[in-house]
Amino acid sequence: MATVETEDKEKQVVELENVTIRFAGDSGDGMQLTGSQFTNTSAIFGNDISTLPDFPAEIRAPAGSIPGVSGFQINLSSRDIRTPGDEPNVLVAMNPAALKVNLPDMEKGGIIIVNSDSFSDLNLKKAGYERNPLEDGSLAGYRVIAIPLSDLNANALKSLNLAKKEAERCKNFFALGMMYWLYDRPVEPTLNWIQEKFQKKPQIVAANSLAVTAGYNYADTTELFTTHYRVRKAALAPGKYRNITGNEATALGFIAASQAAQRPLFYASYPITPASDILHELSRHKNFGVKTLQAEDEIAAMGAAIGAAFAGQLALTGTSGPGVALKSEAIGLAVMTELPVVIANIQRGGPSTGLPTKTEQSDLLQAMFGRNGECPVAIVAPASPADCFQMAFEAFRIATQFMTPVFYLSDGYLGNGSEPWKIPVVDELPRIDVKFATSPEGFHPYLRDEATLARPWAVPGTPGLEHRIGGLEKQHITGNVSYNPDNHDFMVRLRAEKIARVANFIPEVEVFGKPEGKVLVVGWGGTYGAITSAVESLQRKGRAVSSIHLRYLNPFPKNLGKVLSRFEKVLVPELNLGQLRWLLRARYLVDAVGFNKVKGLPFKISELVKEIEGLL
Amino acid sequence: MATVETEDKEKQVVELENVTIRFAGDSGDGMQLTGSQFTNTSAIFGNDISTLPDFPAEIRAPAGSIPGVSGFQINLSSRDIRTPGDEPNVLVAMNPAALKVNLPDMEKGGIIIVNSDSFSDLNLKKAGYERNPLEDGSLAGYRVIAIPLSDLNANALKSLNLAKKEAERCKNFFALGMMYWLYDRPVEPTLNWIQEKFQKKPQIVAANSLAVTAGYNYADTTELFTTHYRVRKAALAPGKYRNITGNEATALGFIAASQAAQRPLFYASYPITPASDILHELSRHKNFGVKTLQAEDEIAAMGAAIGAAFAGQLALTGTSGPGVALKSEAIGLAVMTELPVVIANIQRGGPSTGLPTKTEQSDLLQAMFGRNGECPVAIVAPASPADCFQMAFEAFRIATQFMTPVFYLSDGYLGNGSEPWKIPVVDELPRIDVKFATSPEGFHPYLRDEATLARPWAVPGTPGLEHRIGGLEKQHITGNVSYNPDNHDFMVRLRAEKIARVANFIPEVEVFGKPEGKVLVVGWGGTYGAITSAVESLQRKGRAVSSIHLRYLNPFPKNLGKVLSRFEKVLVPELNLGQLRWLLRARYLVDAVGFNKVKGLPFKISELVKEIEGLL
Amino acid sequence: MSDNGDSSDKGTAVLELKREDFVSDQETRWCPGCGDYSILAQTLKTLPDLGIPREKFVFVSGIGCSSRFPYYVNTYGFHGIHGRAPTIATGIKAANPDLSVWVVTGDGDALSIGGNHFMHAIRRNIDINLILFNNRIYGLTKGQYSPTSEFGKKTKSTPYGSIDYPINPLCVALANEATFVARSFDVDVKQLASVITQAARHKGISFVEVFQNCNIFNDGAFKHFTEREFREDRTINLEHGKPMIFGKNRDKGLRLDGAQLAVVQLGNGINESDLLVHNAEAPDPCLAFMLARMDFPDFPVPVGVFRSVIKATYEDLMEEQVQESIRRMGPGNLETLLSSGDTWVVN
Amino acid sequence: MSDNGDSSDKGTAVLELKREDFVSDQETRWCPGCGDYSILAQTLKTLPDLGIPREKFVFVSGIGCSSRFPYYVNTYGFHGIHGRAPTIATGIKAANPDLSVWVVTGDGDALSIGGNHFMHAIRRNIDINLILFNNRIYGLTKGQYSPTSEFGKKTKSTPYGSIDYPINPLCVALANEATFVARSFDVDVKQLASVITQAARHKGISFVEVFQNCNIFNDGAFKHFTEREFREDRTINLEHGKPMIFGKNRDKGLRLDGAQLAVVQLGNGINESDLLVHNAEAPDPCLAFMLARMDFPDFPVPVGVFRSVIKATYEDLMEEQVQESIRRMGPGNLETLLSSGDTWVVN
Numbered sequence A, B: 001m002a003t004v005e006t007e008d009k010e011k012q013v014v015e016l017e018n019v020t021i022r023f024a025g026d027s028g029d030g031m032q033l034t035g036s037q038f039t040n041t042s043a044i045f046g047n048d049i050s051t052l053p054d055f056p057a058e059i060r061a062p063a064g065s066i067p068g069v070s071g072f073q074i075n076l077s078s079r080d081i082r083t084p085g086d087e088p089n090v091l092v093a094m095n096p097a098a099l100k101v102n103l104p105d106m107e108k109g110g111i112i113i114v115n116s117d118s119f120s121d122l123n124l125k126k127a128g129y130e131r132n133p134l135e136d137g138s139l140a141g142y143r144v145i146a147i148p149l150s151d152l153n154a155n156a157l158k159s160l161n162l163a164k165k166e167a168e169r170c171k172n173f174f175a176l177g178m179m180y181w182l183y184d185r186p187v188e189p190t191l192n193w194i195q196e197k198f199q200k201k202p203q204i205v206a207a208n209s210l211a212v213t214a215g216y217n218y219a220d221t222t223e224l225f226t227t228h229y230r231v232r233k234a235a236l237a238p239g240k241y242r243n244i245t246g247n248e249a250t251a252l253g254f255i256a257a258s259q260a261a262q263r264p265l266f267y268a269s270y271p272i273t274p275a276s277d278i279l280h281e282l283s284r285h286k287n288f289g290v291k292t293l294q295a296e297d298e299i300a301a302m303g304a305a306i307g308a309a310f311a312g313q314l315a316l317t318g319t320s321g322p323g324v325a326l327k328s329e330a331i332g333l334a335v336m337t338e339l340p341v342v343i344a345n346i347q348r349g350g351p352s353t354g355l356p357t358k359t360e361q362s363d364l365l366q367a368m369f370g371r372n373g374e375c376p377v378a379i380v381a382p383a384s385p386a387d388c389f390q391m392a393f394e395a396f397r398i399a400t401q402f403m404t405p406v407f408y409l410s411d412g413y414l415g416n417g418s419e420p421w422k423i424p425v426v427d428e429l430p431r432i433d434v435k436f437a438t439s440p441e442g443f444h445p446y447l448r449d450e451a452t453l454a455r456p457w458a459v460p461g462t463p464g465l466e467h468r469i470g471g472l473e474k475q476h477i478t479g480n481v482s483y484n485p486d487n488h489d490f491m492v493r494l495r496a497e498k499i500a501r502v503a504n505f506i507p508e509v510e511v512f513g514k515p516e517g518k519v520l521v522v523g524w525g526g527t528y529g530a531i532t533s534a535v536e537s538l539q540r541k542g543r544a545v546s547s548i549h550l551r552y553l554n555p556f557p558k559n560l561g562k563v564l565s566r567f568e569k570v571l572v573p574e575l576n577l578g579q580l581r582w583l584l585r586a587r588y589l590v591d592a593v594g595f596n597k598v599k600g601l602p603f604k605i606s607e608l609v610k611e612i613e614g615l616l
Numbered sequence C, D: 001m002s003d004n005g006d007s008s009d010k011g012t013a014v015l016e017l018k019r020e021d022f023v024s025d026q027e028t029r030w031c032p033g034c035g036d037y038s039i040l041a042q043t044l045k046t047l048p049d050l051g052i053p054r055e056k057f058v059f060v061s062g063i064g065c066s067s068r069f070p071y072y073v074n075t076y077g078f079h080g081i082h083g084r085a086p087t088i089a090t091g092i093k094a095a096n097p098d099l100s101v102w103v104v105t106g107d108g109d110a111l112s113i114g115g116n117h118f119m120h121a122i123r124r125n126i127d128i129n130l131i132l133f134n135n136r137i138y139g140l141t142k143g144q145y146s147p148t149s150e151f152g153k154k155t156k157s158t159p160y161g162s163i164d165y166p167i168n169p170l171c172v173a174l175a176n177e178a179t180f181v182a183r184s185f186d187v188d189v190k191q192l193a194s195v196i197t198q199a200a201r202h203k204g205i206s207f208v209e210v211f212q213n214c215n216i217f218n219d220g221a222f223k224h225f226t227e228r229e230f231r232e233d234r235t236i237n238l239e240h241g242k243p244m245i246f247g248k249n250r251d252k253g254l255r256l257d258g259a260q261l262a263v264v265q266l267g268n269g270i271n272e273s274d275l276l277v278h279n280a281e282a283p284d285p286c287l288a289f290m291l292a293r294m295d296f297p298d299f300p301v302p303v304g305v306f307r308s309v310i311k312a313t314y315e316d317l318m319e320e321q322v323q324e325s326i327r328r329m330g331p332g333n334l335e336t337l338l339s340s341g342d343t344w345v346v347n
């Protein structure tokens, strides 16, 4: 952390290249809100940012308890960053449980700001503290700033004479205000947001606004803070930006695809963490012709998507791993009927119900093989929250161009995490040209396009194209049911070949770093940021390591084999036990080694650096 | 075919080493019955046999039509054989459609016996014949014996003055009788069978018996047959034998396991071709304490099996590929709760509904990876109809020893095919010792056995062991819900390790032939017979080829890697696009090549020989 | 943005449609004598008269003998997977409300594996015509008992008799407030054709149970009341606005005793005016529920239209929300959407 | 060969059981104020008095806030997967009829993804106590509408209001001839405890719907009839053999007008004898069906035991077939079985 000392009227300002802050408190303390406010303000201010919310387990836990702790981590920087940061430099802990849970992740010597009012015996007990950590010296290794947040906040709001409980609810805004001063950010964006959000509740607007400013002023005046910090704007590529989560970007990507294809989007889904937000988001945009159907279960959602695809819409279903398992029989039907359906899997910790609110990459092989029979589908996976937009768009581009189901593999980390997104210029978006069959002349439901092997999309309502499809094996061209042995063999290979040909219509993979060397790190999905940062830092040190990141998992980019062959060692870091590694080994007979972490958490840059160095 | 001429009173007898006969006719003609009668008689007579029924597509087709043709092929031999035979030497065709469908498979110069009465213009048209093949010389290449079967049969039954339709129904028995004479077999076994089967219908007993003997005598006296054939007893290992289909052997294997474990068998299933017969068979043996539950769907069947396993029974569910797809979420629950459940998948042609009545091996990767998360299960697969007994038994031995779900992968060919089975001596069957936890002393639901890593089986009703399990990640030892990152990583690896350790308790794979050489042929499942026969014939010619057959697919036998490494080339013939090959390549980085046939039909020995020779 | 398109203009001239136009080139593959043939025949007879161009029909099915149906109708068709036809049909209808969507299903397909979708399609009141071929057996898988098989039924899977109590599909439909509920049987072709026509004309979910003989695996399952000689005495055809009379001599009727139905003999004191008059349009489904539970021998087996009421349909409500959003916010503008929320510019 | 085993002898001495014996060591993780707490409390209060040793209880659940229930009861428990609890419970009960098997489920768990299993568990009349925590919302997934949410409900997934018509779980249960059907709500603890006890004592499927307040995502969903001040006026507690009276002053009642229920004011000419007398044991479920459809404001919301009839249970019938086979053929002999059919010997 390059720090530059400068002079300020009475308090000094320290310049930081980047800082990682974690807000932590009780589920009820509004930490997600506080975090995203700080994020937005920093984004608007011009920092590069990356965030990692950490929700408690699905069930609400009792106030003050360990399982009830909710966290939100932000990494802000004046250069471009790709991860929420390995270790928080600053922790804002609203209660003992929050301190207990998050302390182990802290940078040694980091700043810890706690609400001392919450360190009551009861809360300490709930958090499993025998003695008060603020007093027993156990925090000696950190710069602890204990503040009676509740009281200060209550006093600040006296004038409004709210009920105690009401006032208490604002204390997160007080903390936010303090942090704004500490990191030298404007309070206005948040004040505006409060204004808008609570329009109809002037009481609340007043209270929250007051809390923010009070917190800011308190920090400014109190002796507790001797310095504040400044993180300059980052040199991002020119353009219009917004902060966006992966799930938002995913929803927008699908809507953009629908606009580009000029076909309405049809989303059938059954709620499930962490995919539900996509349903919530899409259901708000019906004026784009989007239809959303909350189905009775995942099978029904898949069935409805198949029906909508048959009827000519951009059919989409979204879920997480357990839901995919349920859909798998119906996905087979979509493969046999060769209909364009996108299946979005926002992966979470498995197996079974597993760790529903944690992230994982363990559904890749399920997407590849999780159906009866030889049942190939295309698979794409975004690399970062913002990248979700493009890959969601790609999913439909491929689905419609090849008349095939396509898996879109995101995960909880990507879906809930956020980063600045350079808003694309609409006119520059690729077109998706969907052509429906219209003329009965020589029409056959299973006649194929020579390049893509796609069959025609002939939708009900079109005169003269009446035909019947289904799950039984199809006769080549006519699409009639066929039990002919040779036809079956032919069709099985043809369906495989069709997916293989997708490789002719996707970009080759680009090597980050030299095109050959000692170690090639191969990643996919949400690990992009950590891997690239780790590799970059080693490259800076002149080490012979490069990396590639696969956003197309099936089929693989055409040049993948060649790229792999140019390195002595291939390392595949994954948040699973080695699923991509398995595919690479089988396909290319390359002795890829894995670095596998299955903790429901993303990789840290440091652990990757260490692992890679081990191979160099 | 070594043929020896000998003298007979008026007709000559030709000795054959083996012969392949196919009975073919309309669904209504009782060909399956005729075939199995001929099979039984030959088996009892002492031949080695192997059969291949070929049902029409699930839906009944109109009489006389091509889709309505039903076939049954028998290979009988005086030496030990392993397949139903590549090409029929003899075809019995009850109508034109049967001739049309089966002619292409016939050995050139083979014998074709047809019921000339059925070659009416209408039937010829239904079969798509412009001209009568019996007259247009198109059968010149074969020895055609056209017999007015219907008339002859009707005359023979005159005395009983039955309705014409009634009499006509017996004509398959007339044909059977003829074949008995032609292949020098006794009619008694069939007469006895008729006696038993139709006890309550003396009319039918008389008619069918009369038809059989009449057919026999007709063949004996008519000039049409100048020679008859004899296939001597085969030199099978000493013991008591019966003819058995794979599905029967499967059901018996599960019952035997239940007896060996002294735990009742609980079978929950939803009917599906070709697995339904297992439900039918098991439901007849309730006096073994077997409970069978026809569930509302496959998910319910899996759920009920999980419940029964929790309650301490040998829990089994059976289905085919599409049903496995539906069960996959629940299978994940069984993995997380570590309960012993056997999932029998009698594979059929996929993807989707595919070819429901045809055989295929395309659900191996589904069994391996068809679930969300890292979700390992053990997988076994029988190699022949009779082997189904042992592998079904093994499935439960592993499931209970390791407290894990186990996939049992059979297929339509194994399930419906039959061969002589050396009935095991009950006392020589391995024991399966199931120990329930009983003492609260130091009991923990997820405490593990050191060797197998199995957790205790603590069944409801046991005082003091009350505990709760479920699909959320479990804390090591206590089994409580745990969201701890390190615990999750630990448990994911532990579940994988548990399955890996199964390898310590299964036999190593045996090489058929020399332990090293040029080509190693690797097979699994129902292809055993064809592969072994092909390899054997090449070995006889002194070629450097050996083979192994995997009955344990996950984990692989410990010595597999070493065995593979001792051959220059590895060929993996499969009735899919290369699923086992994929696993071998990924695991051992061996450049295995595939020979893949996806026609809903088993391999022919000849096509394998040709393929292997190509590599030698 | 719905798919209505302009197909209707260039659509097959409706008036000219004949039965033949709806016969596909696929040969029917049911067993000779199967009741399915009759249901197919009556459907083919009905379709031309509905005033709907052929290309707007979609027949969706699950798996089963009955589910082979779409192959034999020369319209758009979808032979789905077991039990899921209602979900596929829901997707089709919701995507394009302009289509006439039919589901053909069996007692196993609809009530065993498909029971949940059956229930939800009904409660959503989506405008689909759902025809259940009830042969009280699994035909395609060669004869296991089904959810509508009588208790104690001996089949391949239940050699000692089934031990689950049968489901009454009409009751389940009514419990889910189905807006159109009817019943017929394969051999009464006139009544069958009329029921199918009424189902087709009803806007909203139309559920029709058709008793269908499987002469291979469950022959004669219904003959005790379907056979000519006693059909009139053992069945009652419910007709809206008509008193509930039945019997060869139209001399028996149904009356309400308290909350119970009773069969009464007309004459000596009891006349038509004492009988219940069938009101298919009653908002309250309770009486229909009572009628649906009647069974031989205590009661005549009821057929005809039990219920026919109007309620906003799922696909219309969905379409309305889309149109309403467009009215209120204007047609979606992608540029605006992408740059909504706090944005900033980097130069 | 059933699992009854001999556990009962060495079983926990039944009589000594106290509430504490059923409290598990897991801390409850529902939101403060959640209605689930009350249902848990009443259940824990009930269990000790059932005369069943603790180790014979099994609580099975699906997924949802409600489905966390088993962790908080110190018996055997199975936290299953979403919607499938009835299938797991069916396996447990069929395998070992000696156990007391309970299913705890939510409105989404039981009626959305689990609707089919719900229906089939009921129609099989397997002896399971199925308690549905109906909060008319998806709690665990943070607030989407459920199958019991009122039409037009605005939720995260339906910002413009839901467009599917709600399911009435009681009607679905009755349509499937449930042998025990009851309803209660979280805040009426006495009535709740009594209903749970009766459900537990009933042999056969016992279905209990409990209105449960989700104070986070659907607060006050039931307060218009559950709140003290007008509870008596807006609900009616069905008691077997008692006339259907309700109201603070016990001055209102239910009467049958034709096939319709009507609320009448007692007094001036109308007295108790004119009112319906509740018969929970009526073989015919039609009246129960009518009662189940009553809703505020036209009618009081009915609670209590709607139906309680006796019918052979699935697990007993299954066990009987096993015993009967043993009686008829003798206990299975493996040797005989393996060598059945035509055999031959090779020496």
Ligand SMILES: Cc1ncc(C[n+]2csc(CCOP(=O)(O)OP(=O)(O)O)c2C)c(N)n1
Pocket: B270, B271, B272, B273, B298, B322, B323, B326, C063, C064, C065, C066, C067, C082, C105, C106, C107, C108, C109, C110, C133, C135, C137, C138, C139, C140, C141, C146
């Ligand atoms: C997922 C799945 N499970 C099981 C089957 C096997 N199967 C096909 S049709 C059928 C039931 C047929 O009965 P029904 O629905 O009554 O139709 P019917 O044949 O009697 O007309 C079954 C169990 C299947 N095709 N798919």
Ligand SMILES: Cc1ncc(C[n+]2csc(CCOP(=O)(O)OP(=O)(O)O)c2C)c(N)n1
Pocket: A270, A271, A272, A273, A298, A322, A323, A326, D063, D064, D065, D066, D067, D082, D105, D106, D107, D108, D109, D110, D133, D135, D137, D138, D139, D140, D141, D146
């Ligand atoms: C297969 C599957 N689909 C979806 C989910 C997500 N999910 C968990 S609980 C739930 C619904 C909960 O609602 P309800 O059953 O009413 O229980 P409540 O939380 O309201 O008590 C959903 C959709 C899941 N866990 N598994």
Ligand code: SF4
Pocket: B060, C029, C030, C031, C033, C034, C035, C036, C065, C066, C135, C139, C140, C213, C214, C215, C216, C217
């Ligand atoms: S099996 Fe039965 S239902 Fe199926 S086609 Fe034949 S007769 Fe019809």
Ligand code: SF4
Pocket: A060, D029, D030, D031, D033, D034, D035, D036, D065, D066, D135, D139, D140, D213, D214, D215, D216, D217
């Ligand atoms: S979300 Fe609702 S149902 Fe779930 S625990 Fe909280 S209050 Fe109860």
Ligand SMILES: [Mg+2]
Pocket: C064, C106, C107, C108, C133, C134, C135, C136, C137, C138, C139, C146
């Ligand atoms: Mg049926």
Ligand SMILES: [Mg+2]
Pocket: D064, D106, D107, D108, D133, D134, D135, D136, D137, D138, D139, D146
């Ligand atoms: Mg709920």
